[in-house]
Amino acid sequence: xxDVEPTPTPVFDVESxxxxxxxxxxxxxxxxxxxxxxxxxxxxxxxxxxxxxLIDRMTRGNGxxxxxxxxxxxxxxxxxxxxxxxxxxxxxxxxIGSVLKSFVTIIVFGVAFIQVLTELGMNPxxxxxxxxxxxxxxxxxxQNLVKDxxxxxxxxxxxxxxxxxxxxxxxxxxxxxxxxxxxxxxxxTNGTVWYxxxxxxxxxxxxxxxxxxxxxxxxxxxxxxLASATEVLTKAVEDATGEELLAKDVIDKPQVLGVEKxxxxxxxxxxxxxxxxGRQWAVQRALRAKLMPALxxxxxxLKSS
Numbered sequence: 001x002x003d004v005e006p007t008p009t010p011v012f013d014v015e016s017x018x019x020x021x022x023x024x025x026x027x028x029x030x031x032x033x034x035x036x037x038x039x040x041x042x043x044x045x046x047x048x049x050x051x052x053x054l055i056d057r058m059t060r061g062n063g064x065x066x067x068x069x070x071x072x073x074x075x076x077x078x079x080x081x082x083x084x085x086x087x088x089x090x091x092x093x094x095x096i097g098s099v100l101k102s103f104v105t106i107i108v109f110g111v112a113f114i115q116v117l118t119e120l121g122m123n124p125x126x127x128x129x130x131x132x133x134x135x136x137x138x139x140x141x142x143q144n145l146v147k148d149x150x151x152x153x154x155x156x157x158x159x160x161x162x163x164x165x166x167x168x169x170x171x172x173x174x175x176x177x178x179x180x181x182x183x184x185x186x187x188x189t190n191g192t193v194w195y196x197x198x199x200x201x202x203x204x205x206x207x208x209x210x211x212x213x214x215x216x217x218x219x220x221x222x223x224x225x226l227a228s229a230t231e232v233l234t235k236a237v238e239d240a241t242g243e244e245l246l247a248k249d250v251i252d253k254p255q256v257l258g259v260e261k262x263x264x265x266x267x268x269x270x271x272x273x274x275x276x277x278g279r280q281w282a283v284q285r286a287l288r289a290k291l292m293p294a295l296x297x298x299x300x301x302l303k304s305s
Contacts (some may be wrong), residue, residue, distance in 0.1 A: 033119050040119070044112035051104045059097035089162075095181060096156050145182070147199035152181035155198060161206050166278060168205035169196050207278065211251060214283035216271045217260060218291060221301035229269060229300050230256055236294035237271050237287060246286055249279040 117124040156179070161167045165176045167186065174188035184196045220229060237254045240246060252274035260270035271291065275283045295302060 037116050037119050040112050040115045044108050048105055048108045051108070052101050055097050055100050055104070059093040092156055092159070092162060092179070095152075095179070099153060099181065144197075144199060148182040148197050150199075151201065152179075152184075152198040155179070155184075155201075155204075156181070160204050161208075164278075165206055165208040167207065169201050170203060171196050171200065173205075207280070209277055212275050212277045212280040214273045214275050214280040214287065216273075216284055216287045216291065218269045218271065218288075218295065219265075219302060220267045220269060220295075222266060223301045224267065225300065226259065226267070226269075228298065229295065230258060232294055232298045232300060233269065233271055233291060236291050237273070240287055240290040241273060246283060249275045249283055251276060 114124045114128075117127065155161070161176055161184075162179060163176055167173070167176055169184065169186065172186055172188060172194035174186040174192075174194065176184065176186050177193070178185040182198060184198060184201070186194050186196065188194065218233070220226075233256045237256065241250045241254050250273055254271060254273040257270045257272060260268045262268075271287065273283060273287070292302070
């Protein structure tokens with residue numbers, strides 16, 4: 001009689017069976033969720049890339065033209081700045097563009113983050129609340145920095161001043177060399193470079209917008225004939241402003257205002273000329289060099305020092 005080996009009873013791995021059943025039940029949902037998360041991140045990256053490229057195109061000027069980003073905004077750049085106008089526009093557009101790109105990045109990835117949390121089955125409300133509280137705390141701790149950035153942003157949008165402008169910012173006076181969101185850099189007449197925080201600027205005196213006035217005060221002695229002095233100054237200033245050297249800077253007829261003040265030392269007469277912005281100091285120096293000899297040649301006594 002042949003010995004027949006008993007058929008082995010199959011051994012089932014309970015854990016493996018449960019894992020298979022769990023994957024069969026939940027696998028499609030997990031795969032679908034992972035696909036949605038991946039698709040959300042891809043879309044976020046693509047949207048961010050496209051928007052940043054669009055901002056870059058809007059901040060670049062073509063052939064010396066104003067960047068598209070600045071066309072809807074007010075601009076007070078004086079054409080007297082010449083080549084500095086392009087540098088001023090480029091710096092302003094880049095600064096505003098960098099802010100917009102940062103804003104786009106925060107918004108796009110913020111929305112994507114919330115979408116991913118939703119796909120993972122998490123409630124984003126508590127996280128957003130915590131982030132809001134953290135943001136408020138950081139804002140209080142860095143309020144001076146936030147103030148500087150906000151002030152710089154409004155200065156950029158309103159074009160209160162820019163590269164090449166001669167400004168009085170209160171803490172310092174000089175020519176603007178660069179304007180950023182946090183710091184404005186100016187160089188005074190002595191060559192000193194000043195770094196002024198935008199949040200500390202309470203008022204701006206800009207000598208380079210619209211037009212400027214060249215003011216020349218001429219000291220006369222008490223023995224001077226004021227009628228003759230007025231006549232000599234009127235002719236001399238008209239001749240001087242009609243010369244090619246000054247004609248390109250003068251935009252209106254000069255005026256001899258007459259006696260400005262009387263002091264124990266003598267009489268001061270004032271002459272004014274409306275000129276292109278930023279050219280008032282050069283015109284003042286040129287007029288002094290013309291008017292003082294004209295008075296001397298006419299025999300009008302000048303105030304002795």
